[in-house]
Amino acid sequence: MPRSGLRRFFRHGTFPQLMVFEAVARLGSVTRAAEELHLAQPTVSTQLKKLAQSLDVALFEQQGRGLVLAPAGRELQQVCADLFGLFERAEARLAALRGPRPEVLRIAAAPAVRQSAARLVAAFCSRYPGVQASLHVEEHAQLVERMAKGQDDVYLLALAGDAPDNSPYRQWSLAHASGRELAPLAKQFVRDVLLDGLGVDANNPSTSPKGENNAIIERRP
Helix, strand or coil: CCHHHHHHHHCCCHHHHHHHHHHHHHHCCHHHHHHHHCCCHHHHHHHHHHHHHHHCCCCEEEECCEEEECHHHHHHHHHHHHHHHHHHHHHHHHHCCCCCCCCEEEEEECHHHHHHHHHHHHHHHHHCCCCEEEEEECCHHHHHHHHHHCCCCEEEEECCCCCCCCCCEEEEEEECCCCCCCCHHHHHHHHHHHHHCCCCCCCCCCCCCCCCCCEEEEECC
């Protein structure tokens, strides 16, 4: 086809109009298409009218209170399927060439050490602006299951024999899934906690930040 024959497809924002048409053709309803696309019904109707005028064909036929595809509409529906598939493949190819997605630090903690975990995550994000982190809180049994599946990077577990309720100190440990290498961001988190005492009150430092059991004792808030 001569390039001049493609000009009609570059008028009036044809691609958005094709998206509107595809939704109406697939759903069989202007109302439902408008809801899916988060557009007003008059906007959908206007886009369909402009598309039909640009292509110089009838796309729909009125049948009772509904719309059915005209012959040209059925052809255009197949064109849309091919075209959207092409764009999806293009997006998949280009995605690999874009910058790497930011790494997310995934922390899971027991309810008893929720506040400690939140303080550590906040301190780590403050130390490294731009870092993304999530905190998931579950009971110990669920944490063990998550660890077995490798769903998180680092786990904060309340140690058995924790300090009594009337003690100002709480003891917890860091752990991660065995047989799974820590991601760089998680390695940095563990290193900062164990070696630098990240998130521990300067007036009440960790008693054993370099301990082999990765145990941390900190003052309760």
